[in-house]
Amino acid sequence: xxxxxxxxxxxxxxxxxxxxxxxxxxxxxxxxxxxxxxxxxxxxxxxxxxxxxxxxxxxxxxxxxxxxxxxxxxxxxxxxxxxxxxxxxxxxxxxxxxxxxxxxxxxxxxxxxxxxxxxxxxxxxxxxxxxxxxxxxxxxxxxxxxxxxxxxxxxxxxxxxxxxxxxxxxxxxxxxxxxxxxxxxxxxxxxxxxxxxxxxxxxxxxxxxxxxxxxxxxxxxxxxxxxxxxxxxxxxxxxxxxxxxxxxxxxxxxxxxxxxxxxxxxxxxxxxxxxxxxxxxxxxxxxxxxxxxxxxxxxxxxxxxxxxxxxxxxxxxxxxxxxxxxxxxxxxxxxxxxxxxxxxxxxxxxxxxxxxxxxxxxxxxxxxxxxxxxxxxxxxxxxxxxxxxxxxxxxxxxxxxxxxxxxxxxxxxxxxxxxxxxxxxxxx
Amino acid sequence: xxxxxxxxxxxxxxxxxxxxxxxxxxxxxxxxxxxxxxxxxxxxxxxxxxxxxxxxxxxxxxxxxxxxxxxxxxxxxxxxxxxxxxxxxxxxxxxxxxxxxxxxxxxxxxxxxxxxxxxxxxxxxxxxxxxxxxxxxxxxxxxxxxxxxxxxxxxxxxxxxxxxxxxxxxxx
Numbered sequence: 056x057x058x059x060x061x062x063x064x065x066x067x068x069x070x071x072x073x074x075x076x077x078x079x080x081x082x083x084x085x086x087x088x089x090x091x092x093x094x095x096x097x098x099x100x101x102x103x104x105x106x107x108x109x110x111x112x113x114x115x116x117x118x119x120x121x122x123x124x125x126x127x128x129x130x131x132x133x134x135x136x137x138x139x140x141x142x143x144x145x146x147x148x149x150x151x152x153x154x155x156x157x158x159x160x161x162x163x164x165x166x167x168x169x170x171x172x173x174x175x176x177x178x179x180x181x182x183x184x185x186x187x188x189x190x191x192x193x194x195x196x197x198x199x200x201x202x203x204x205x206x207x208x209x210x211x212x213x214x215x216x217x218x219x220x221x222x223x224x225x226x227x228x229x230x231x232x233x234x235x236x237x238x239x240x241x242x243x244x245x246x247x248x249x250x251x252x253x254x255x256x257x258x259x260x261x262x263x264x265x266x267x268x269x270x271x272x273x274x275x276x277x278x279x280x281x282x283x284x285x286x287x288x289x290x291x292x293x294x295x296x297x298x299x300x301x302x303x304x305x306x307x308x309x310x311x312x313x314x315x316x317x318x319x320x321x322x323x324x325x326x327x328x329x330x331x332x333x334x335x336x337x338x339x340x341x342x343x344x345x346x347x348x349x350x351x352x353x354x355x356x357x358x359x360x361x362x363x364x365x366x367x368x369x370x371x372x373x374x375x376x377x378x379x380x381x382x383x384x385x386x387x388x389x390x391x392x393x394x395x396x397x398x399x400x401x402x403x404x405x406x407x408x409x410x411x412x413x414x415x416x417x418x419x420x421x422x423x424x425x426x427x428x429x430x431x432x433x434x435x436x437x438x439x440x441x442x443x444x445x446x447x448x449x450x451x452x453x454x455x456x457x458x459x460x461x462x463x464x465x466x467x468x469x470x471x472x473x474x475x476x477x478x479x480x481x482x483x
Numbered sequence: 484x485x486x487x488x489x490x491x492x493x494x495x496x497x498x499x500x501x502x503x504x505x506x507x508x509x510x511x512x513x514x515x516x517x518x519x520x521x522x523x524x525x526x527x528x529x530x531x532x533x534x535x536x537x538x539x540x541x542x543x544x545x546x547x548x549x550x551x552x553x554x555x556x557x558x559x560x561x562x563x564x565x566x567x568x569x570x571x572x573x574x575x576x577x578x579x580x581x582x583x584x585x586x587x588x589x590x591x592x593x594x595x596x597x598x599x600x601x602x603x604x605x606x607x608x609x610x611x612x613x614x615x616x617x618x619x620x621x622x623x624x625x626x627x628x629x630x631x632x633x634x635x636x637x638x639x640x641x642x643x644x645x646x647x648x649x650x651x652x653x654x655x
Contacts, residue, residue, distance in 0.1 A: 056654050221492065269627070269637040324494065368488040401488070403497035412506045413652050415580060415609035415636040421652040422638065425645055460631070463624035 057408040057424065065427055066223045066405050068320040069105035073431040078104055078300060079192035080434065080444050082201045083319050084329050085120060085180060086110055086187040087217060095137045104191060105322040109133060110180060111153070114140045118180040119153025120189050126157060126173045151175055184208070185215050186329075202446035203302065204474035205315075205331040213333035214347050216354050218364050220318070220396050224301065224326035225424075226406040228318040230395045231303035232419045234281045234295055238264050240394050243384050248391070250332070250343065250352035254309030256455050256483035259283045259291035266293075270418050271465050275299060275448025276426065278472065279419040280464040281306075289457045291483065292464050294472065296451040297423060299430060299443035304453035305353065307482035312339055313453060314353050324404035327362075330354055330392065335452075336479045355392040364393055372397040450474040454481045509579035511535040511655035514561060516593050519586035523613060523643050528564055530647060535655035538563050541571065541593050557603070559596050575600040580607045580653070583630065584646065587614045587639075588622030591629035598633035610634035611646060 057065070068075040083103070090099050091112040098111035100123060109123040109132050117140075125132055125144040132151070135142040141158055143150040149170075150159035155177030163169040178189045179197070184206025190197050205213050220227050230236065238260070245257050263283035271278050275298040282290040293306035304315035317329040330353045332339070339347075350356035356365040366373040372388045379387030388394045413421060426442070433439035442448060454471035458464060465472075471481030490496065513528075513535055515521040521539035528537035543559035559571040575581060581601055585591035594610070601608045610630035612623055623639060630637055640646055 056652055267635055267637075269631075269639075271639040272641055368492055369486050371486045371488045397488075400492050403492060403500070404494045405497075407497070407500065410500075410505060412654065415582075415607055415653070417652075418609070418636050418638045418649065421649050422641075422645065424652075425648045426641075429641075429644070461628050463620075463627050466620060466624055 056411055056413060059409055061424075061428065062405070062408045064431070065424055066225050067323055068224065069323065073435050074300075074427065075104055076192075077427070077431040077434055077441055078320065079190075080196065080198070080441055081192075081300065082181075082188045082190050082198065083301075084186045084217070084317050084327070085189040085319075087215065088182055088185045088187060091118065091187065098133055098135060098137055098142060100131075100133050102321045103189070104320055106191070108178070109142070110187065111137050111142055113137070113142075113153050117153045118182065118187060119155070119177060120180040121151060121153070121155040121177040122175040124175075125149055125151075126175055127160075149173075153177070153180075184213055185210055196440075198444045199446050202449040203298075203331075204335060204450065204452065205333040207476075208333055208335060209338070211338040212335070213331065214312075214339055214344055215329065215331040216347070217327050217329045218355050218357070218362050218392065218396075219321075220326050220328045220400065221324070221368060221404070222326065222400045222402060223323055223405040224318045224320040226399050226402050227326055227328060227396070228301050228303070228316075229420045229423070230399055231305075231316050231318070232277070232279055232295060232297050232423055233417070234266070234268065234279055234293070234419065235416045238266070240385055240398070241391050243382065244391055248351055249346045250311050250314075251308050254311065254483065256291060256293075256308060259285055259483075263291075268416055268418065269464060270422050272422075272426070273448075273451065273465075275443040275445070275451060276302075277419065277422055278465060282464070285457050288460050290460055291457055292455065292468065294454045294456075294464060294468055295419075296453055296472065297419075298448055298451060299441060300427060302443070302449075304451070306453045306455040307480045308455065309482055310334075310479075311482075312343055312352075313480050313482075315453065316353070328392070328396065334480075335474070336477060350390055350392075353392050355390055355396075364396065366390070366393045366397075368397075368400055452480060455483050456481050457483060506654065508534045509654060510577055511580055511582060511650065511653065512538065512561075512574055512578040513582045513584065513650065513655070514538045514597060515540060516583055516585040516591045517589035519589055519615060520584040520613060523584060523586070523646060525564060526643060527646050527650065532650070533654050535650060536563065536574070538569075538574075541596060542568065543571075543593075543596050557596070557599055559600070571597065572600050572603065575606055576604045578604075578606055580609065582609045582611060582650070582655075583634070584611045584613060585626050585630065587612055587618035587626050589615075589626070591626050594630055594633055601633070608634050609649075610637045611649070612637070612639045613642065613646065614639065 155175035157173035430441035538561040560568040
C-alpha cells in the first residue's frame with residue numbers, strides 16, 4: 056500500500072518531477088536500430104518521459120533526438136525532409152541538424168546569423184546492441200555508456216524487441232520483480248514454449264509451486280531469490296536482478312537464451328516494454344530467432360507494421376475462455392508478454408496503490424519502491440547520483456542454480472551473478 | 484466500436500472504481516529477536532500503526548526448546564514495550580502475520596520457537612535482517628541461516644527506514 060502522494064511521487068516521470076529527474080540520470084532505450092535503418096531515412100516520432108521528440112539519422116549516419124516541433128511556427132518536423140545533414144521543415148524551409156541547431160532560415164540573410172540563435176532541445180542518441188539509447192539529463196552529468204551484457208555481445212548473439220504497453224511504467228516493471236506470479240499466470244508456458252521447455256531445472260518449478268523468497272540489496276538495485284526444494288539437501292535458486300530504475304533479468308533455463316526487460320515511460324499512462332534475449336557465448340540459432348519473431352518466450356506478435364501487440368485491449372487481448380477452462384493458459388491469454396500486459400493494463404492507466412493489500416511475499420515490490428523513492432529523494436536533496444548509473448552496476452546476470460541449504464544465495468551465486476565476457480550463464 | 488477492455492481501462496473509467504475499505508484491520512505481530520533489534524522495534528513502534536503489536540523480547544521455558552511441537556508444550560512469552568509478558572501461542576493465534584527482526588550477527592535462534600507457534604496456527608512468518616554498522620557478509624549470512632528454514636519471505640533490510648516502509652506497505 057502506498058499513500059496517494061507516494062503513488063504520485065513514484066509514478067510521475069515528466070519534466071521536473073522527482074522520479075522524472077531520477078530517470079534523467081540514466082541512459083535509457085529510445086528506439087530500435089531498425090527504426091532508423093539508413094542515412095537520411097524517414098524521421099521517427101518518439102515520446103519519452105512525457106516529452107515529444109523526433110529521432111533521425113542524417114546523411115553522414117549521425118543520430119539525433121530533438122524536440123519534435125519546429126522553432127518557427129510549431130509544426131511537427133515529422134513532416135520534414137531528411138536531407139544534406141539536416142532535417143528541413145516543409146512549411147518554410149527551416150533546417151536543423153542532429154544537435155537541434157538551426158542551420159538555415161531561408162527567409163533571412165545568412166549574414167544576419169539568425170539561424171545560429173535558434174536551437175531546439177536535443178538529447179544524445181547512441182547505438183549499442185541494436186538499440187538506440189538516449190540520455191535526457193544534465194549534459195554535465197552524462198554517465199558513461201550502458202554496459203548491460205545483452206547490448207555488449209556480438210549482434211548475432213542478441214535479439215531485442217519492444218512493444219507498447221498502455222499503462223504506467225511502474226505497474227509494468229513491478230511485474231518483472233514479482234516472482235510469485237509466475238507459478239500462476241505463466242504455469243502453462245514452462246512446458247510448451249520453445250524458449251523455455253526442456254531445461255532440467257523446470258522439474259523443480261513443477262514440483263514445488265510455493266517458492267520461498269529472499270530479497271537483498273545489490274549495488275545497482277536488488278537481487279530477488281526464489282528458492283525451491285531440491286534433492287541432496289539443496290535448494291534450487293532462481294535469482295532475478297533488478298537494476299535501477301527499470302532493468303530486470305529473468306533467471307535462465309538450461310542453455311536457452313537469457314532474457315529480461317526494461318520498462319520505459321512514454322508518459323504517465325503508457326510505457327515501452329522492451330524485451331531482450333541473448334546468449335553470452337554463442338550466436339542465437341535460426342530457430343530461436345524465428346521463435347522470438349513469432350512472439351514466443353517474452354516477445355509478442357505485432358499488428359503488422361507497428362509495435363502494437365496483435366493481442367491488445369482493442370480486441371480484448373484475443374481472450375480464449377476455452378483455453379482458460381481447459382488449462383492450456385491460466386488466464387485465457389496466449390503468450391507470456393501479453394499475459395502480463397493484459398493484467399497490468401487492466402489495473403488502469405495508473406494503478407491505485409492506496410487500495411492494494413500486499414503480503415509478505417511482495418517484499419521485492421515493496422523494496423523496489425522504497426529504493427526508488429529513497430534515491431529520488433537523495434537526488435533532489437543532495438544531488439546524490441542514484442544506483443544503476445555506474446556501468447559497473449549493469450554487469451549483473453540472472454542465474455538459476457543449486458546450492459546447499461545453508462549457503463546464502465548472494466554469496467553462493469556470487470560468480471554466477473557477474474556478467475563475464477565469454478563465460479556461459481549459470482543455469483540448470 | 485471500442486472493445487470492452489479498451490473502454491474499461493481509460494482514466495475516465497478508473498474514476499468509477501468503487502471507493503470503500505476493501506480490507507479489515509489486520510493484526511501484525513512484530514517481534515525482536517535480540518537486543519539490537521529490540522531498539523529498532525521500540526523506535527518503530529512509536530509511529531502510528533493500524534493494529535500492529537510490537538514485542539522487544541521472547542522468553543521461554545527450558546522444555547520449549549527450539550523445534551518443540553504442540554501448543555501445550557510450547558511455553559513461551561512475548562514481552563511488549565510496557566513490560567507485559569504475553570503468551571506467545573495466544574498472540575500468534577490472534578495474528579494475521581508475524582514479522583521477526585534480527586540484527587546481522589546477533590543470535591536469532593529463538594526464531595524457531597516463534598516458528599513453532601506459527602506452524603501450530605498456520606501463520607505466515609516474514610524475517611527481516613537489519614545490517615549493523617560494520618557487520619560482515621558472514622554475519623548477515625549467519626542471520627539468514629537462522630531464519631531461512633522458517634520464513635516464507637526473508638529480507639535483508641537496508642536499515643530501520645525499510646522496517647517502517649515494509650510495515651506500512653503491509654498495512655500493519
